Amino acid sequence: MERKHLMVFDTTLRDGEQSPGCSMNLKEKLEVARQLDKLKVDVIEAGFAIASPGDFEAVQAVAQTVRNTRVASLSRAMTQDIDRAYEAVKVGEAPRIHTFIATSDIHIQYKLKSTKEEVLERAVAMVKYAKNYLSDVQFSAEDATRTDTAFLYRILEAVIKAGATTVNIPDTVGYTTPDEFYNIITGIRQNVSNIDKAVIAVHCHNDLGMAVANSLAAVKAGAAQVECTINGIGERAGNAAMEEIVMALNTRADQFNGVYTNIEATQLYPASRMLSQITGMRVQRNKAIVGENAFAHESGIHQHGVLANKSTYEIMTPESVGVPTNQLVLGKHSGRHAFEDRLKDLGYTLEKEMLDTVFQAFKILADKKKVVYDRDLEALVQDKTMKMEEHYKLKQFVINCGNQMTATATVKLVNGEEMEEVSTGTGPIYASFGAIDKLVGLAFSLEDYSLQALTEGEDALGEAFVQIRGNNKKYHGSGVSTDVIEASIKAYLNAINRMVSDTKK
Numbered sequence: 001m002e003r004k005h006l007m008v009f010d011t012t013l014r015d016g017e018q019s020p021g022c023s024m025n026l027k028e029k030l031e032v033a034r035q036l037d038k039l040k041v042d043v044i045e046a047g048f049a050i051a052s053p054g055d056f057e058a059v060q061a062v063a064q065t066v067r068n069t070r071v072a073s074l075s076r077a078m079t080q081d082i083d084r085a086y087e088a089v090k091v092g093e094a095p096r097i098h099t100f101i102a103t104s105d106i107h108i109q110y111k112l113k114s115t116k117e118e119v120l121e122r123a124v125a126m127v128k129y130a131k132n133y134l135s136d137v138q139f140s141a142e143d144a145t146r147t148d149t150a151f152l153y154r155i156l157e158a159v160i161k162a163g164a165t166t167v168n169i170p171d172t173v174g175y176t177t178p179d180e181f182y183n184i185i186t187g188i189r190q191n192v193s194n195i196d197k198a199v200i201a202v203h204c205h206n207d208l209g210m211a212v213a214n215s216l217a218a219v220k221a222g223a224a225q226v227e228c229t230i231n232g233i234g235e236r237a238g239n240a241a242m243e244e245i246v247m248a249l250n251t252r253a254d255q256f257n258g259v260y261t262n263i264e265a266t267q268l269y270p271a272s273r274m275l276s277q278i279t280g281m282r283v284q285r286n287k288a289i290v291g292e293n294a295f296a297h298e299s300g301i302h303q304h305g306v307l308a309n310k311s312t313y314e315i316m317t318p319e320s321v322g323v324p325t326n327q328l329v330l331g332k333h334s335g336r337h338a339f340e341d342r343l344k345d346l347g348y349t350l351e352k353e354m355l356d357t358v359f360q361a362f363k364i365l366a367d368k369k370k371v372v373y374d375r376d377l378e379a380l381v382q383d384k385t386m387k388m389e390e391h392y393k394l395k396q397f398v399i400n401c402g403n404q405m406t407a408t409a410t411v412k413l414v415n416g417e418e419m420e421e422v423s424t425g426t427g428p429i430y431a432s433f434g435a436i437d438k439l440v441g442l443a444f445s446l447e448d449y450s451l452q453a454l455t456e457g458e459d460a461l462g463e464a465f466v467q468i469r470g471n472n473k474k475y476h477g478s479g480v481s482t483d484v485i486e487a488s489i490k491a492y493l494n495a496i497n498r499m500v501s502d503t504k505k
Contacts, residue, residue, distance in 0.1 A: 003258040007042040007225040014045040016229040022279040033062045039267045049073040049088040063092030072096035077126035086133040097130040100140035103147040124162045131163035140168035145176040153191045166199040174207025178217035185221035201225035204240045211240035243268040243289040269322035270347030277382035280465045280476035332366035376461045379480040391500045399428045411435035429488045444470030464491035475499045
């Protein structure tokens with residue numbers, strides 16, 4: 001049987017970043033881009049270059065950084081968008097312009113306030129315009145699954161004739177079903193006369209929880225590119241999750257007529273953990289492939305079966321997606337070699353200077369804990385490698401609280417010089433936040449705060465997440481420590497430092 005390569009188009013940095021509260025700074029986007037390079041995705045959609053100067057800078061930086069994958073920028077079917085997209089991606093090894101226009105009646109009437117003929121004319125003109133810059137041009141028919149099929153066939157044929165090398169069929173609002181989407185793709189293959197001159201791509205949203213199922217149905221029908229994101233993040237209910245698509249194809253290859261991807265599956269779990277740390281959007285425990293419970297067995301019957309033969313209840317191995325199974329116990333007597341080996345097992349390869357930094361942090365943590373778990377190590381790596389510029393740095397804090405008294409916090413920060421404030425609150429964390437508010441003197445509001453234990457035991461490392469709103473934008477922050485108050489203060493300062501950095505751009 002002939003094997004067929006399915007291209008993986010990752011849009012974590014574009015559509016994924018549009019998830020509320022998931023915005024990333026330039027350094028974080030480059031970290032994600034490097035991880036996508038390790039995953040061996042075929043295309044990275046690095047952003048929407050015309051959206052803002054920051055987006056343009058990020059798309060350009062990604063294009064300059066990665067060398068093993070194509071880099072695309074999204075653009076509306078408008079000359080100024082396409083100009084900006086080309087300027088951003090042209091520095092890359094394999095640049096792509098991705099232009100789109102809505103094609104459904106409801107979008108044409110209410111959003112574009114236009115007509116089908118005008119949409120067709122603009123789509124063709126803008127593909128031709130983009131083609132003057134690059135040979136690799138992708139066209140998307142926004143809201144394709146709610147588009148009149150005759151018009152969809154017509155516009156696809158026209159843009160391919162104009163030079164589009166990839167035509168994308170998005171389920172923009174997550175409306176379709178697997179059988180229906182299979183028929184849509186089949187209809188395109190049968191009714192668009194020049195479809196053999198372009199790659200059929202699909203982009204599915206998860207509003208009805210069927211993004212992955214719809215994507216796989218499209219693959220069965222002949223789609224040769226899927227658009228997806230790590231952890232399935234994206235607008236509203238998100239996008240099709242890369243890890244689920246890849247492992248479905250790997251595990252059930254018999255059902256997909258020899259279709260395969262080039263994805264390095266062992267990098268899926270490290271990618272998932274990295275993105276959770278960067279965005280503050282945690283993966284649900286029962287999430288397929290990368291959730292904490294994906295390879296956990298509590299039922300006695302299940303445990304007995306797994307001990308006898310893992311395949312009784314595991315249809316894929318944890319190692320196949322980068323989840324380590326062997327728990328190498330690390331503590332304060334562990335050496336650098338064992339530490340470095342464990343990091344490599346977890347998918348982290350650090351430069352010497354950063355390795356030294358993380359190892360020192362590990363030693364400090366190991367003095368506080370009897371056992372350092374994998375989740376502790378992951379948190380340490382992310383905490384050190386994803387550091388924001390610290391405009392405000394924690395020097396010291398002192399808490400005075402009890403169940404019969406108002407909590408009082410004294411916090412000392414460094415911002416060029418040491419400064420100290422005292423505040424009271426309903427608890428030690430909010431008292432600490434109040435003292436920090438006084439010290440920084442900035443206008444913002446706390447929108448979300450959460451705390452979780454990363455590992456088991458009374459000496460577990462705590463991870464805090466906060467989200468603040470300032471300058472009409474949201475900023476998230478995370479912090480880790482064996483002390484939950486310290487973790488919370490670190491997370492709060494992390495978010496504030498993001499806001500200050502953004503303001504100073």
